[in-house]
Amino acid sequence: MLDLSSLNSRQREAVVHAGGPLVVFAGAGSGKTRVITFRVAHLIAAHGVAPWRILAVTFTNKAAAEMRERLLGLLGEEGAAIQVGTFHATCARLLRRHGEPIGLSKDFTIYDDQDQLALLKRVLRDLRLDEKRYQPKAMAARINYAKQEMQGPEDLETTDSWSEVVRRIYQAYEERLYQANALDFGDLIYRTVRALDSSPSFRDAVVGRFSHVLVDEFQDTNHAQFRLVRLLSEGHRNLCVVGDDDQSIYRWRGADRRNILDFRASFPDAKLFKLEQNYRSTQRILRAANAVIARNVDREPKELWTENEEGDAILVVRTMDERDEARLVLRGVRELLSRGQRLSDVAVFYRTHAQSRVIEEALRSANIGYRIVGGMRFYDRAEVKDLLAYLRVMTNPADDMSLLRIINTPARGIGKTTIVRLLDSAALQGRGLSDILDDHEVLAQLGNAARKRLAAFGRLLCDLRDLASSGLPLGDIGAELVRRSGYGEMLQQDDTPEADARLQNVQELVASMDELAREHPDASLSEFLENVTLQTSADEQTEGDRVTLMTVHAAKGLEFPIVMVTGLEERVFPFKGIDPWEDPDELEEERRLAYVAFTRAEQRLILSLAGVRRIFGQQRVGVPSRFLTELPGEDVEWIGTIPPSLAGASGIERRVPEPAESYVDYSESDLDDMEGLRRGMQVRHPKFGVGEVREVAQGSPPRVSVRFPGWGTRKIIASYLEPA
DNA sequence: TCCGAATTAATTTTT
DNA sequence: TTAATTCGGA
Numbered sequence: 214m215l216d217l218s219s220l221n222s223r224q225r226e227a228v229v230h231a232g233g234p235l236v237v238f239a240g241a242g243s244g245k246t247r248v249i250t251f252r253v254a255h256l257i258a259a260h261g262v263a264p265w266r267i268l269a270v271t272f273t274n275k276a277a278a279e280m281r282e283r284l285l286g287l288l289g290e291e292g293a294a295i296q297v298g299t300f301h302a303t304c305a306r307l308l309r310r311h312g313e314p315i316g317l318s319k320d321f322t323i324y325d326d327q328d329q330l331a332l333l334k335r336v337l338r339d340l341r342l343d344e345k346r347y348q349p350k351a352m353a354a355r356i357n358y359a360k361q362e363m364q365g366p367e368d369l370e371t372t373d374s375w376s377e378v379v380r381r382i383y384q385a386y387e388e389r390l391y392q393a394n395a396l397d398f399g400d401l402i403y404r405t406v407r408a409l410d411s412s413p414s415f416r417d418a419v420v421g422r423f424s425h426v427l428v429d430e431f432q433d434t435n436h437a438q439f440r441l442v443r444l445l446s447e448g449h450r451n452l453c454v455v456g457d458d459d460q461s462i463y464r465w466r467g468a469d470r471r472n473i474l475d476f477r478a479s480f481p482d483a484k485l486f487k488l489e490q491n492y493r494s495t496q497r498i499l500r501a502a503n504a505v506i507a508r509n510v511d512r513e514p515k516e517l518w519t520e521n522e523e524g525d526a527i528l529v530v531r532t533m534d535e536r537d538e539a540r541l542v543l544r545g546v547r548e549l550l551s552r553g554q555r556l557s558d559v560a561v562f563y564r565t566h567a568q569s570r571v572i573e574e575a576l577r578s579a580n581i582g583y584r585i586v587g588g589m590r591f592y593d594r595a596e597v598k599d600l601l602a603y604l605r606v607m608t609n610p611a612d613d614m615s616l617l618r619i620i621n622t623p624a625r626g627i628g629k630t631t632i633v634r635l636l637d638s639a640a641l642q643g644r645g646l647s648d649i650l651d652d653h654e655v656l657a658q659l660g661n662a663a664r665k666r667l668a669a670f671g672r673l674l675c676d677l678r679d680l681a682s683s684g685l686p687l688g689d690i691g692a693e694l695v696r697r698s699g700y701g702e703m704l705q706q707d708d709t710p711e712a713d714a715r716l717q718n719v720q721e722l723v724a725s726m727d728e729l730a731r732e733h734p735d736a737s738l739s740e741f742l743e744n745v746t747l748q749t750s751a752d753e754q755t756e757g758d759r760v761t762l763m764t765v766h767a768a769k770g771l772e773f774p775i776v777m778v779t780g781l782e783e784r785v786f787p788f789k790g791i792d793p794w795e796d797p798d799e800l801e802e803e804r805r806l807a808y809v810a811f812t813r814a815e816q817r818l819i820l821s822l823a824g825v826r827r828i829f830g831q832q833r834v835g836v837p838s839r840f841l842t843e844l845p846g847e848d849v850e851w852i853g854t855i856p857p858s859l860a861g862a863s864g865i866e867r868r869v870p871e872p873a874e875s876y877v878d879y880s881e882s883d884l885d886d887m888e889g890l891r892r893g894m895q896v897r898h899p900k901f902g903v904g905e906v907r908e909v910a911q912g913s914p915p916r917v918s919v920r921f922p923g924w925g926t927r928k929i930i931a932s933y934l935e936p937a
Numbered sequence: 938t939c940c941g942a943a944t945t946a947a948t949t950t951t952t
Numbered sequence: 953t954t955a956a957t958t959c960g961g962a
Contacts, residue, residue, distance in 0.1 A: 272951040301952045325952080398952050433951070466950065565948055567954090587950080628938075747952055766949050788948055806949080829947065830953035 215258040215287070220244075220251060227486040228252045229259075234446075234480035235453040236431075236473065240517045241502070241812035242493030242772065245455055249427055250280055252453060253295060254287040256425055264294035266424040268445065271299055272433055274748060276770065280429070296423070300438055302747050304401040308408070311418040315408045320739050322395040322609045323746040327593075329353055329397045331614050336385045339640040346375075347382060356383050360399035361435045361467040363406060392645045394611040402437045409444040416444075424449050431456035431476075435467035443479065452480070458513050459506050462766060462806050464798070474513060491517045491812075493772055495524020497848040498818050502811040505843045509801045517812075528819045529781075529841060531853035535568070538779055538823045539575035545819060546581055546760055549775060556582055560761040560773040562810050564786040567828075568779060569762055576760065586763035592745050596704070596715040597722050601745060603694055606647075606674065607681040608739045613639075613646045623703035625670060631663045647674075673698065681738055688727025690738065695719055765810045776814035778807075781822040782835035807840045 217225050224244055227237050228251045239245035253269060256262040271277045277297050284292035298306065309319050324332065333349045333356075359369060366384040371377045390397065396404060408415040426446045428434070431454035434442070446452035454476060461470045477483050491499055499517050506512070532538040542561055549559060563569060569585060576583045591597060599622055602615035609615075621627045638655045639646050649655050650671055656664050680693055695701040704716045729736050729744065761773070765786075780786050787803035811818060823835045896906055896919055904919040 274952085276951085299952065323952090326950085401952080430951080462949075463951070465948085468951095567947080570954095624938090764949065766951090769951085802949095827953075 215251070215254050217251065217255070220247070221490055223486060223488050223490070224248050224251070227488070228255050230484055230486075231260075232425075232449070232451045234450055234476075234483035235486070236476040236480075236483050237453070237455040237486045237488065238473075238513055238515060239455050239457055239488040240491060240515060241457065241460060241809070242491040243488035243517070244490075244492060245429070245457075245488065246276075246280065246283065248488065249429055249453075249455055250283040250287060253284060253425075253427065254292075257288060257291065257295075262425060264288070264291055265296065266422070267427070268296045268303070268423045268425070269298075269427045269429070270303055270442070271297070271429045273770075274299055274302070276429060277302070299747065300441070301398060301401045302743075304405040304441070305743055305747070307405055307419055308396070308401065311415050312404075312408070314414045315404070315412050317396075317404070318394055320394065320609050322393065322605050322612045322615070322739075323401070323743060324390070324393075324395045324397045324614065325746055326353070326398070327598075328395070328614050331617075332389055332393070332395075333382070333386060335614070335617075335636070336382055336389055338636070340381065340385060342378065342382070347378060352379065352382050352386075355379060356386060357397075357399045358467060359383065360397075360403040361437050363403060363437050363440060388643075389613075392611060393613050394609050395614075399437075402441055406437055406440045406444060409441070420445065420447060425451040425453070427453045427455070429455055432458050432461035432470055432473045433463050433468040434472045435469055436472075439469070439472045439479075450480070459509070459515075459805055460769060460809050462769065462802060462809060464802050470511075474511075487513075487515050489515055489517050491519040492521070493815055494519060494812060495521050495816060497524045497526060498811065498814050500848050501527050501818065501844050502808055504845045505804060505811065505840055506808040508843055509804055511798070511801060525817055526850040527844065527848055528817075529844075529849055529851050530819065530821045531837075531851075532821060532823050534825045535571050535780075535823045535827060536575075538821050539571040541821055542572050542777055542779065543575045543579050543581065545777060546576070547579075554775065556758045556760050558774040560763070560768065560771070560776050560813065562763060562765050562768055562776065562778045562813070563780055564765060564788050564806070566764060568785075572762060572779070582757060582759035583762050584757070584759045586761060587767045590748075591718070591721070592748060594715070594718055596700075596718050600691075600694065600700065600719060600722055601742065603677065603698055603700075604681075604691075604738060604742055607677050607694075608742065610647045610674075610678070611645050616646050619698075620670060623699045625699075626666045627663065627670065631659060631667070634659060686727070687730035687736065687738065687741060688723060691723035691726040695723065765806050768813050769809050772813050772815055774815045775817045775819070776810070777819045777821065778810045779821050780826070781820050781838040781841055782826065783838055784833070785826065785828075785835070786838055787840070804840065807838075 217228060220228060221244075224247065227235070227248050237245075237248060239248065249269065253267055256267060257264055269277075269280060271280060277299055281292070281295075281297045284295055284297070286292075296303070305323065308317055308321070312321075313319070330349050330353055333352050334344070337344055337347060337349065337352075359365070366380050366387060369376065369380040369383060371380055390400070409419065423445060426442060428442055433456070442452060442454070454473065456473045458470050458473050461468055461473075464470070477485065494502070496519055499519050503516055507516075530541055532541050546556070546559055550556070561572060563572070566587075573583065573585070592601070599619060602618040605612045605615040606619065617632070620632065635646060635649055635655070638652075638658075639649045642649070650667065656667065659667070676697060677694065680690055680697070683690070685693070701716070701719065704712050704719065707715075725745075726741055729741050733740075765778070778786075783789070786807065787800060820841065822837055822841070826833050826835050896904060906919050
């Protein structure tokens, strides 16, 4: 029997609750994954549900892997039969297995964002449309959104000629995808839902397969995903969704918090549980996070609490500029090291990637190891993508985008002109490239040399396709491909400094094929490719004792003993572009982001802001983030000047740093520096334009005398100025 | 066919 | 500021 004694009473209730719809609001660090895994285990152990009839869906491969592992731990061998996977992987599996009746071949290729963009550019070219007017990125966003909303081209509203064209683009894009025997990410969900909706044979094959469906991070589902989940639990209605509306930070990707907030509108009889006991953070950290998130209006009310110790105050440090802030991080890390913490205990968060550079530089110059989460993915490197394109063409002859990628890589004298002619013929006849490649009429239009080279390329493709179906182990196929395609040789000839690393990446790719073959001897090439496409940087493992640097988004789901959040300034965090806020929902999402950041910390939370920050080459005065003003004063310790906008805030007191404990040496800096303003500096005011600073006056708020040509000398509150 | 100048745009990115 | 992409000339 499953031992539930390690669960608290709330968790236990959610675990043992019998069938029917169930929604669990699981606050940060409240043991969400434990509840899901125990619930699955309990269904099997206590209710006798067959493992293979349980479907657990997550958003990331990492989360899926973790869940699988825990289930194996709880259930042993039996756990292996449970269907655990991401939304996309789950749909891909269903479509591969049962897609034939709806016109899908088993060997379809999955196009990632880059492939999608390339395909759209080709569509625009075929339709002779201007890329300025119909930007490929915008078109991709529109199409992805449509698919999230379960809209096909025919469902797009066309109010003017522009939207009319957009619809045509969407239509042509779909045709091209079909021709290439490919699906994009959005399709995986969209097509599955459509098939469930409209194809009785598909529905019969899929529904009834599962008797229980569980969804993790439900607050991040979009419309199509919710539809999918509903369809999959039609009949049995054993749908358990777990999530936290306060941690929903992907609205801009189509996530709809209403899915969890209004779950009971769809399932009126759903049982609701809230997990509010936190096992991660100190009381002070939790109070701070609670205080901030409580400002959001649109949320399910809840308050995290903990039995953990009170803990240290939250440190807020104001530095001069972003370089000074980076030095603060460095000092912080060093100080923690000297207190016996490990580098891997520390995480540094920022709102945007652009902020990482200075911090990296500071750490690098001090020889402190760090790793950046969410940088370039292994599978995004050009050489890896090239080889993957070969593999795709081998399994899916219709994959035009991949074919275009490799047709002249390595260089085999097939130039732009030839390719353009091929593309034009293909567009004209509405056929795919590989189709055109051995068409005599098309070839007749080309020069002699081009024809010969294309023929040679065609032979290579045949050869490689034979290789793909040779039954050789995956790793051997990879190695042979590198040899026969000439790709390996190309890299060996290359004497640029990067060539070595690229060759290494190529070997690594072959090794990963080998590894899959050893783990799953019957895995096919297309399975390998699917694995790769659905893989992300977040899945790459961590190793070594290093400081972790990442965006707040990347931090969701993680925890660290010590967390430093940088850039707590208005327009940085909360982020805001040039336009004024139009949308209060956006501010609330930024606040949720802050909540996510703060609740990652177990023991210490250190927040920093810069008096002046260089953004896009322009200096900007840093106005302290409103989120700082929302912190409970008694749990916060300020180092440095209290910014004017906070001076009146309750409970905040200035603490003059004692040298021993200060992270940044303030001895040389005075108020001028703290505000980033000096006499003689050129500053810009929204109304008066550019002027020169005459005098900087202490006080709160600090005011600055500025002489503006045409306006005279004015006293201005410092935070209204930006350096010109 | 390739390299360097010019141009452009600039959050976050689970798959 | 910078990085990425595009374009033009050799």
